[in-house]
Amino acid sequence: MKRRKRILIVDDEASLTRLLKLSLEGTGHYEVRVENESAAALGAAQEFRPDLILLDVLMPGLDGGEVCHQLERQAGGQKAPVVFLTAAAKKEEIDKRGGMIGGYPFLAKPVDLEELVQCIEKHSPAPGQWGRI
Amino acid sequence: MIAVGGAADFWARVKDGLESLDGPLAQWEHAAAWRPDAMPRMREPADLVWLDAQIGAAAMEVSIGWLESEWPLAAMVVVQDAPGGGVEWMARGVIDVILRSRMAGASLGETWDMVSARAGAWRRLRDNLARTQRQLGAIADYVFTVIIEAGRPVATYHAPGCLAVTGYTPSDYSADPFLWHRMIHEEDRPQVLDAVNRVLAGAPGPPIEHRIIHRDGSVRWVRNSTLVHRNAAGQIHAYDGLIKDITEDRAKTEALARERILLRTLIDSMPDFIYAKDMSSRFIVANRAVARHMGALGPDQLLGKTDFDFYAADLARQYFEDERRVLSSAQPLISQEEFSVDVHGSPRWISSTKVPLRDASGSVTGLISVGRDVTEERRAQRQLEQFFRLTLDLLSVANFEGRFLRLNPAWEETLGYSRSELLDQPYIGFVHPSDQEATRAVAERLSAGDVVVTFENRYRCRDGSYKWLLWNACPSLAERLIYATARDITERKSAEAELQQAYGELAHRESALRQALEELRQTHRALKASQLVLIQAEKMESLGTLAAGIAHEVKNPLQILLTGVQVLQGQLAAAPGPAAQVLQDMREAVHRADGIVRMLLNYASAHHLEPQVQPLGPIIENASGLVKYPLQQHRVDFEKDVPESLPDLSLDRAKMEQVFVNIFMNAIDAMPDGGRLAVKARAVREAPEGLDREFPPGAELVQISILDTGSGISEECLAKVFDPFFTTKPVGQGTGLGLSVVRQIITWHGGHVRIGNRLPRGARVDIYLSPAHRPSVERIETHQEYSI
Numbered sequence: 079m080k081r082r083k084r085i086l087i088v089d090d091e092a093s094l095t096r097l098l099k100l101s102l103e104g105t106g107h108y109e110v111r112v113e114n115e116s117a118a119a120l121g122a123a124q125e126f127r128p129d130l131i132l133l134d135v136l137m138p139g140l141d142g143g144e145v146c147h148q149l150e151r152q153a154g155g156q157k158a159p160v161v162f163l164t165a166a167a168k169k170e171e172i173d174k175r176g177g178m179i180g181g182y183p184f185l186a187k188p189v190d191l192e193e194l195v196q197c198i199e200k201h202s203p204a205p206g207q208w209g210r211i
Numbered sequence: 212m213i214a215v216g217g218a219a220d221f222w223a224r225v226k227d228g229l230e231s232l233d234g235p236l237a238q239w240e241h242a243a244a245w246r247p248d249a250m251p252r253m254r255e256p257a258d259l260v261w262l263d264a265q266i267g268a269a270a271m272e273v274s275i276g277w278l279e280s281e282w283p284l285a286a287m288v289v290v291q292d293a294p295g296g297g298v299e300w301m302a303r304g305v306i307d308v309i310l311r312s313r314m315a316g317a318s319l320g321e322t323w324d325m326v327s328a329r330a331g332a333w334r335r336l337r338d339n340l341a342r343t344q345r346q347l348g349a350i351a352d353y354v355f356t357v358i359i360e361a362g363r364p365v366a367t368y369h370a371p372g373c374l375a376v377t378g379y380t381p382s383d384y385s386a387d388p389f390l391w392h393r394m395i396h397e398e399d400r401p402q403v404l405d406a407v408n409r410v411l412a413g414a415p416g417p418p419i420e421h422r423i424i425h426r427d428g429s430v431r432w433v434r435n436s437t438l439v440h441r442n443a444a445g446q447i448h449a450y451d452g453l454i455k456d457i458t459e460d461r462a463k464t465e466a467l468a469r470e471r472i473l474l475r476t477l478i479d480s481m482p483d484f485i486y487a488k489d490m491s492s493r494f495i496v497a498n499r500a501v502a503r504h505m506g507a508l509g510p511d512q513l514l515g516k517t518d519f520d521f522y523a524a525d526l527a528r529q530y531f532e533d534e535r536r537v538l539s540s541a542q543p544l545i546s547q548e549e550f551s552v553d554v555h556g557s558p559r560w561i562s563s564t565k566v567p568l569r570d571a572s573g574s575v576t577g578l579i580s581v582g583r584d585v586t587e588e589r590r591a592q593r594q595l596e597q598f599f600r601l602t603l604d605l606l607s608v609a610n611f612e613g614r615f616l617r618l619n620p621a622w623e624e625t626l627g628y629s630r631s632e633l634l635d636q637p638y639i640g641f642v643h644p645s646d647q648e649a650t651r652a653v654a655e656r657l658s659a660g661d662v663v664v665t666f667e668n669r670y671r672c673r674d675g676s677y678k679w680l681l682w683n684a685c686p687s688l689a690e691r692l693i694y695a696t697a698r699d700i701t702e703r704k705s706a707e708a709e710l711q712q713a714y715g716e717l718a719h720r721e722s723a724l725r726q727a728l729e730e731l732r733q734t735h736r737a738l739k740a741s742q743l744v745l746i747q748a749e750k751m752e753s754l755g756t757l758a759a760g761i762a763h764e765v766k767n768p769l770q771i772l773l774t775g776v777q778v779l780q781g782q783l784a785a786a787p788g789p790a791a792q793v794l795q796d797m798r799e800a801v802h803r804a805d806g807i808v809r810m811l812l813n814y815a816s817a818h819h820l821e822p823q824v825q826p827l828g829p830i831i832e833n834a835s836g837l838v839k840y841p842l843q844q845h846r847v848d849f850e851k852d853v854p855e856s857l858p859d860l861s862l863d864r865a866k867m868e869q870v871f872v873n874i875f876m877n878a879i880d881a882m883p884d885g886g887r888l889a890v891k892a893r894a895v896r897e898a899p900e901g902l903d904r905e906f907p908p909g910a911e912l913v914q915i916s917i918l919d920t921g922s923g924i925s926e927e928c929l930a931k932v933f934d935p936f937f938t939t940k941p942v943g944q945g946t947g948l949g950l951s952v953v954r955q956i957i958t959w960h961g962g963h964v965r966i967g968n969r970l971p972r973g974a975r976v977d978i979y980l981s982p983a984h985r986p987s988v989e990r991i992e993t994h995q996e997y998s999i
Binding site: 105169189 | 762764769773774775777781782801809
């Protein structure tokens, strides 16, 4: 059996992360770890070694962009791909830009499970790629 | 020939004797006594009448009187027996007195020769007298005789001359003894009677002058002289009155007196000094003016005196010499001005004319002088001259022939020419060529008698420049002269010109200002319009900020709900009962809530309009594709009629797609039981009524009409359809923002949108856009961006 892709979800909304973990893991393809403190995201990424990080944009303390920046610095260009999940950007805006803002894929809340899965599949490498390195 | 009185035989012998001398007599008559009544019966007056003294003195008088009156040409000869009294008869007009003894024999011949000669002489004398009297026109005097006996007048005889003087004949006086008294003018009768009484009293007075009333009613003046006849005893037995008609004399005297008064009044009332002097320069006549001037009480005080009696010696001497020259040269001295001093010692100037006075023989006997005090005139003249010299204005006298005759010094000052240069040639030569015609016209008007005021022309100066002159002129037609005054208004002219120019500039500036003001107003209007747009944008921005905040807060819960629903759906997929449907409904509700939030963000946020020039067709095609599902669901047929020939438009593709989707969705919602939706686009040249001000006249427009067959829009809703959050859809189906967004996007494209109903049913939306316009949104870009 193929190894399940590891997804790190960083979002301050605990109920949301709980449900996302539930639904993503419910598909049987993902192993999900949730981090509600953005400041703890770096340690979690290092420890969990996710295939993809689902990153909320607006969070208390470090925001999504900041977290992404630090991840990049920490990994030295070898970090896992990041998909931003935001309630602030409009879906039309994101769609117009082909789902990418500043080189990163964006998803506008609320997002359907199908859409989320498509996006994860599109941007995550084969499972364990990051882990091996 | 008639013989009166005497013996018949005597006169028969005389007749025979005369006829023997000269042949038969043409006429012979003898009357024994004086019979005046018989005389007139004779056909012709006799030329000679013999009066025989035997008829008595009284009869003689009567006879003589009658003869003088009636037969004035008859010569009277008295025959008497003794010599004496001849002179008296002769005084009465008898030409000869003959003694009876000389009337017979050889003496008769001598007598006859003498009487004939004397009668001839008398007749010639008489003829001359008559001629003279005829020439004089009247017989001026006559004699009457009053016979007095015992101190009383008993008879009166009037000589024939009385007829001419009084109009009555001697017979009239004989017939009426009181006629002479009545004839006297009533007022003069006492005087005459008094004179008569004095005569009768033997003490006749001097001749008196009194009036008589002529038979024709006229009043005559007579001089009445009395000659008294006394007898040997010294008693008065008769007196003669000589009546002389002096009417003419008196009239002449009175006229002369009147004339004297007239002349006297005349010269006395003259302000001029008039006097006459004799050869020794003594006054013989002077008028009051002279007397006043010389300080005398009246003209009489001057008579016999000389200037030395009134003036200082040297002045008097000077006058004396002047007069001497006139007297000795016999040449007049005309209008010579001489200095004088009046009685108050004030100096006066007298213009006097002195002419020699000559007597009838032409020798100079003195002089006459007429003088006038010209002191005031000289003063006025001198003042005038001063003003003429001093005035800054240019004064001139010119003739009708176009030359100056007199100029004041101001001319030299103003023009720089000497006066002789200016007088030397016609003045038109100094006038600016452009002003010559007008100047000639004015000169002609002046020659015709017009007064010309405020005429302007330019005169050349010696240095070649020109001066503007302002003229007032009036002509003297009698003298054929023009009197003119001119003023140098060059400075005023240039000031006027500057003023004019300044005024022009001011006007120009004013119009520039007006234009600027108008531009400002337009700009202001534009700004105001922009401001409205900005305010709208501001509102939208605030709304956008709010919406963005809400969106984040709402979307997170939505995400939780959606995820939760999906988790449950995954777990309950196979569960029986309504759970699956409940979860599906919940999921749709989450999506709808998300849709509302997104719409709100779209509506409120400022936008980058990203227009591109492109055809309309593909946009509509795309939009219709987006509503494909609802179209099918509601069984609505879609028609598109968008010719490829339409001009390209500058459009933001995504926003225009939204416009059409929103409109399409409204149409579809209005046709729940199916229908037809049509889109038609046309190029039009004319904006529709109500929008004609929004587009340039005649500009090409693209009209896009979206027509449906739905329920249409109620009247009350039509006015509100573009209001944000206005909706007629059931709760949960509409946001109330669809058409607001449509209008906003179209407005940003510089276009207009209108909504109305179709007949018989359905609604229509018309969009008007200008081809390839510049989107107005570029100008109101607010640069609002959202951080993500």
